[in-house]
Amino acid sequence: MSADNSSNGHSSSNETIPYTPVAGQREAAAERRKGYPYRFPRDPRLLGGKFTVAENGRRLLRFFYFERRLMQALGAWTLSIPEFEVKLETGRHIFYHADAARLLRERLSEQEMRLKDIDAFHDAEIDGFFDELLSAGHAPELLVGMHQVIGRALATVYRHHIDDTCPVTDVPTIRCLRRILTDYEPMLEWADAAIAAYVEGGVEESPLAAWRWHLQRLLASIGGVTGSDPRGEAPSPLRTTSKPFARGTVPLRDVRFDTFKSTGDYDVADGQERFPKDSYEALRLRFIRTQRDEVDAIEAFGTFIWDIRFKDFQAEYDLARITWDEARHTEIGHRALLAAGYDPFELRNRLTGSTCRGPMEPAFAMAEINLFGEVGVLKTINQLIDAAASRNDELLRHVSDFIRADERTHVRKGGKIIQVMTDLSAKDLELRTRELFTECLVSLGAVKKDMDVFTVSREDIEHLVGE
Numbered sequence: 001m002s003a004d005n006s007s008n009g010h011s012s013s014n015e016t017i018p019y020t021p022v023a024g025q026r027e028a029a030a031e032r033r034k035g036y037p038y039r040f041p042r043d044p045r046l047l048g049g050k051f052t053v054a055e056n057g058r059r060l061l062r063f064f065y066f067e068r069r070l071m072q073a074l075g076a077w078t079l080s081i082p083e084f085e086v087k088l089e090t091g092r093h094i095f096y097h098a099d100a101a102r103l104l105r106e107r108l109s110e111q112e113m114r115l116k117d118i119d120a121f122h123d124a125e126i127d128g129f130f131d132e133l134l135s136a137g138h139a140p141e142l143l144v145g146m147h148q149v150i151g152r153a154l155a156t157v158y159r160h161h162i163d164d165t166c167p168v169t170d171v172p173t174i175r176c177l178r179r180i181l182t183d184y185e186p187m188l189e190w191a192d193a194a195i196a197a198y199v200e201g202g203v204e205e206s207p208l209a210a211w212r213w214h215l216q217r218l219l220a221s222i223g224g225v226t227g228s229d230p231r232g233e234a235p236s237p238l239r240t241t242s243k244p245f246a247r248g249t250v251p252l253r254d255v256r257f258d259t260f261k262s263t264g265d266y267d268v269a270d271g272q273e274r275f276p277k278d279s280y281e282a283l284r285l286r287f288i289r290t291q292r293d294e295v296d297a298i299e300a301f302g303t304f305i306w307d308i309r310f311k312d313f314q315a316e317y318d319l320a321r322i323t324w325d326e327a328r329h330t331e332i333g334h335r336a337l338l339a340a341g342y343d344p345f346e347l348r349n350r351l352t353g354s355t356c357r358g359p360m361e362p363a364f365a366m367a368e369i370n371l372f373g374e375v376g377v378l379k380t381i382n383q384l385i386d387a388a389a390s391r392n393d394e395l396l397r398h399v400s401d402f403i404r405a406d407e408r409t410h411v412r413k414g415g416k417i418i419q420v421m422t423d424l425s426a427k428d429l430e431l432r433t434r435e436l437f438t439e440c441l442v443s444l445g446a447v448k449k450d451m452d453v454f455t456v457s458r459e460d461i462e463h464l465v466g467e
């Protein structure tokens with residue numbers, strides 16, 4: 001309210017609400033203010049912004065959709081990234097995008113939108129962009145597209161949105177975007193360093209630059225992240241025109257790994273026992289190796305996100321969180337092997353489970369890793385933690401304590417995820433899963449088929465495939 005208005009008691013013509021004083025009130029307020037001694041910090045935010053609720057919602061919905069598609073797209077590539085460090089980091093990034101999508105979805109539900117409609121939203125142009133992004137030829141190209149093109153574009157748009165929206169009326173959106181950027185900053189920084197590492201290690205730089213340019217033009221052709229930028233012409237030809245994207249089915253490892261898939265048993269794979277079977281030392285090493293080899297669980301849960309995409313947001317979100325947890329378990333295993341005196345790469349890496357799960361329908365692969373694998377871990381981990389504590393083995397006690405908490409959480413979430421994946425009864429699901437794994441384990445030579453009618457037990461699967 002301006003001083004001019006108050007002096008004559010009338011509003012100027014462009015004020016929508018006229019100032020109408022009641023005699024004495026303003027003077028009384030000024031008098032009361034004199035008795036208030038506190039000078040609290042001034043809040044400098046100014047009222048006003050560029051967006052209506054409808055336009056805010058339109059933009060946030062696109063942000064949500066990009067984040068959801070990024071989570072799914074990285075999931076689709078988890079099997080196909082060979083480099084250990086990149087696979088691990090990608091497991092973490094999947095969750096960053098999932099969590100960004102969750103925050104945006106929640107804010108959208110406060111901006112006149114229903115969760116049902118938010119979850120059902122699709123955009124064919126954005127889908128086309130992701131199809132091309134997914135057609136990366138190898139992991140360095142994947143990082144270029146996911147981080148240097150779309151990741152960076154999103155971070156820029158989020159910062160602009162923070163600047164452009166009203167800092168008073170729409171502060172929940174600002175807080176939401178700031179929290180997302182907290183994850184983006186280290187993620188994009190890591191990606192730049194990782195791409196530089198690929199180039200320094202011999203990956204040709206020029207094709208990466210060409211791919212970056214190609215995707216940037218494609219993004220510009222759909223009006224950028226917001227859809228409101230001036231549209232450029234789409235690049236041609238697109239890779240997806242000649243070859244539509246299909247996710248990989250084979251788990252890849254980098255050259256430092258010595259892998260095996262013809263057995264699930266580490267001693268058989270090594271050709272000898274390091275410690276007497278069932279001794280504490282044997283169980284301890286097996287546990288730590290299994291954690292490191294949960295690099296295959298990043299692949300399993302990441303792939304499920306892709307395979308069940310758009311069926312149920314909560315299931316995608318829970319899978320993304322489990323994917324990150326499994327990346328942590330892998331890191332825990334790697335570090336624990338170092339602390340136990342090993343070069344983690346001297347220990348052969350088990351690919352048995354991931355090889356079977358890779359091409360499988362998600363319900364059966366999920367039943368194996370969750371209902372057999374993770375439930376199986378919980379059957380023995382209490383004893384292991386107690387044995388570690390009584391031996392003063394602080395390394396094993398520490399890591400297995402946290403892993404137990406994680407795996408209990410995975411088992412709890414798993415039940416709901418499986419319901420999204422299949423209508424089969426628990427009994428039918430278990431039987432069909434055992435049949436499929438018997439077939440796969442026989443084909444790998446991990447079990448011998450000695451009868452006409454033969455299906456491995458769930459205990460065998462727990463032992464052979466692990467988790």
Ligand SMILES: [Fe+2]
Pocket residue numbers: 294297325326329407467
């Ligand atoms: Fe795990």
Ligand SMILES: [Fe+2]
Pocket residue numbers: 297326374406407410
């Ligand atoms: Fe797990």
